[in-house]
Amino acid sequence: MKHLLLAIVLTILCQPIFGADKPNILWLTSEDHGPEMGCYGDKVARTPNVDALAAKGMIFKKAWSVAPVCAPARTAIITGMYPSSTGGLHMRSMVSMPEGTQMYPKFLQKVGYYCSNNSKTDYNVRDSGQIWDESSGQAHWKKRAEGQPFFAVFNSTKSHESQIRTRPHSQITQPADIRIPAYHPDTPEVREDWAQYYDKVSAADADAGKHLKDLADAGLTEDTIIFYYGDHGSGMPRSKRWPSNSGLHVPMVVYFPAKWQHLAPKEYSAGGSSDRMVSFVDLAPTLLSIVGIQPPACMQGHAFAGPYQTEPQPYLYGERGRMDERMDLVRSITDGRYVYLRNYYPHVSQAQRVDFQFQTPTTRIWNQLFTEGKTTPPQSIFWTVPKEPEELYDLQSDRDEVKNLAHSPEHRPILEKLRAAQRAHLAKVRDVCFLPESEVHSRAEGSTPYDIAHDDTKYPFERILAAADLASGLDSTAVPQLTKLMTDADSAIRFWGTLGILMRGEDATRQTASALDKALSDDSVNVRIAAAQALGTFGDEAALNKALATLSTLATPEANGVLTSMAALAAIEALGPKAASLHPAIASMKADGPSPDGRYGSYVPRLIQNIAPDAKPAAGKAKRKGKKKTEE
Incomplete structure (x- = not known):
């Protein structure tokens, strides 16, 4: 009898405990769209479902994705860390998670949550075992055990960049009604793309409406905290892939029902709005705080709800690395009014020829007009080389970010303030992406990029x-x-x-021809490639050869290997007819x-x-197996 009682007790203790104290x-997430929604004051938008959610919930007016493209944006969310800190910034870089860290669903599962993801993952960090209870096109909170609290993600792809250009399209939004931003030329192609974009945002809103109805039909709306957000700015060029406000806003x-409003942001009010600046790195710690878990110190974001919510932060940070086949290095910061960008690769344009971006009609006609000398100064910034090393924009007077104030004496104090804050942030997170990408992987062999970044040796x-x-x-x-x-012992400094x-x-x-000639024999392939591009572009015939x-x-x-090949081919392409x-x-x-991953x-x-x-090159086959590549 004694043993039977013990067995019963152990059986009970080993069962998941689904308490009523967990919301x-x-x-509800959607792809490639900014705040072009009715609840944000856009008169052209038709987004009744999210507007209704906002009417009983609250909008954040100053929310930024960390990166202006999906994979690093999702990497920031799943880890609660900046991709530049983990090394997961470059598209499909597939680095290892920092030692001793976990993706946020594992924390929720430990306190009894059923975690479903429908269905996109597309992280730039490798999964550490099974992250979700289910992650698929069939994943749903309805599959949880009876009485079990759920955390569920439903992602709509209806507004994805690829859908902006899919033809034929049954037009609803009228192109004539669109406000064309100052950086885009006002042409029929651009208006058609923008109009179709609005239609696709409406389709994403309809998806959100379906999931909200499912929740209501199950009688669970008042038991459920709801978030709706887009993964970065619009899929239009100069939004997607560019870390200014247009690409990150x-x-x-958020909706906190009455039952759970004690967990809401301190400034929460039904039908209201918040000026608190919210970043994607804040989502994981906020989620943990809501369910009563103190966010671990490794998470670099700040909870904005739940018992562990912090005071509002003074800045938001953005970052751009390699976009598919094109390398860049840009860091950005905003205080909510001013946006500062630091271009560490000023020798390449904002508009580097990313294949996926050039499939959009707007990109092609814009490029044609620029080549023909028919674009205005604001429209030409996107294509101009070199970029300004520093950019500063006042969103209050320049919503399209086309009037660079970096050289304005009047704005010098704000420039210096944001420059210093941005640099302090890089140091705090130990931004590892100042290494050439191949060295991010080679130096981290046997460890992780995050962990080697914290080792000064x-x-x-x-x-x-x-x-x-x-x-x-x-x-x-x-x-x-x-x-x-160029003579330093460290290869990245020589680079x-x-x-x-x-x-x-x-x-x-x-002036440095001799040093560059010597650099052609450097131990670092990245140094050799940079030296070869300089000599090939500006040197004499012997240097070119x-x-x-x-x-x-x-x-x-x-x-x-693929990474070295990409860098060398980019240099060859930059040489044009000389090569x-x-x-x-x-x-x-x-x-x-050889490649870090099949993607x-x-x-x-x-x-x-x-x-x-x-040429008709076959798609590369990496010697290391990886997940199937998904669209950006």
Whole structure:
């Protein structure tokens, strides 16, 4: 009898405990759309379902995605950490999670939640075991055990960038009703794309309405905390992929029923709005706080609801890294009114030729008009090289961010304030993406990018950041200092020194021709590629020949790996006709080679296609198996 009683007690203790003290939580998400919704005051938008949710809930007026494209944005959400800190910023980079950390669903499961995700994951960090109870197109909170609280995500793809250009389309929004932003040319193609975008946002709203009805039909609305948000700005060019307000500002609507309003943000009021600045890195700690878990110290966001909510933060931060086959490095910050951007790759334009972006009619007609000299100054910024190293915009007087105030004496104090805050943030999170991407992986072998970033012997952050600042500042008097950096013991610092010479053009290249020639034999492939591009672009014929020989050797992915091949092919493409002698070999090149993950497979073929348009390279096959690539 004694043993029987013990068995019964143990059986009870081992059962999940589903208490009535835990709210259900529903996240409704949608892709590639900003706050073009009725509840945000947009008169053209038709979003009745989310508008109704906002009418009884609250909107955040100043919510930012961390990154202006889906995979790093979702990486920030699932980890509660900045992708630049984990190393998961570059598209499909697939780095390992920092040691000792977990994705947020694991925390919820430990306190009894059923966690379903319908259905997109698309993280840039590797899954550490089974993250969700179910993650699929059939995942649903209805599959939970009786009485079990749920956390459910439903993601709509109806507003995705790819849907803006899908034709034929039954037009509802009238193109004539659209306000065209100052950075876009006002053409029929642009108006049609914007009108279709609004129609697709309406379709995403309808998806949200379906899930809200399911909840109501089950009698669970008043037991469920509901969030609605988009994953970054609109899918239109100069929103998606660009870390200004146009690319990062998202709608975020929250509803806390009366039963759970003690867990709501302190400023919560039904039908109200909040000026609190909210970031995607805040979502995971907020979620944990709502269910009564103190967010772990490794999470870099701040809870804005629940018992562990913090005071409002003074800034929001954004970041841009490699976008598919194109490398860039931009960091941004806002105080809610001003937006500051720091361009560490000023030698490439905002509009780098990302294949997916160029499939949108707006991009193509915009590029054509710029090439023909028919764009206005605000419309030309997107295509202009070099970019300004620093940009500063006042959202109060310049909602489209086309009037750069970085050189305005009147705005110098705010520039310096945001510059200092942005730099302090980089140091706090130990931004590891100032390493060339191949070195993010090579230095982290046997560890993780996050963990090596906190080891100064493996990642001398302050010295590398100082080198990046000097290189990208474009000060013509810095050439001697850059030349000295080219002899540093650390390969990343040598890379930034060499890249700084390339950024400064012909005079700097001629002054440092000897150092660049020596750099063609550097131990670092990234240094060699940067030196070859500088010599090939601005050097004499002998220098060009040496540069082409170097790039030709490094361009083959089979011999050098996909990451090195991508960098070399990008340099060859930048040389244009000067590299014509390499084009036949590139056209017939095998496109596969060693890679961090199978999801890199399409990047080398795209670069080959750009260099040799008649080539038909097969999609690359990485030697390391990975998940199937999903759309951006």
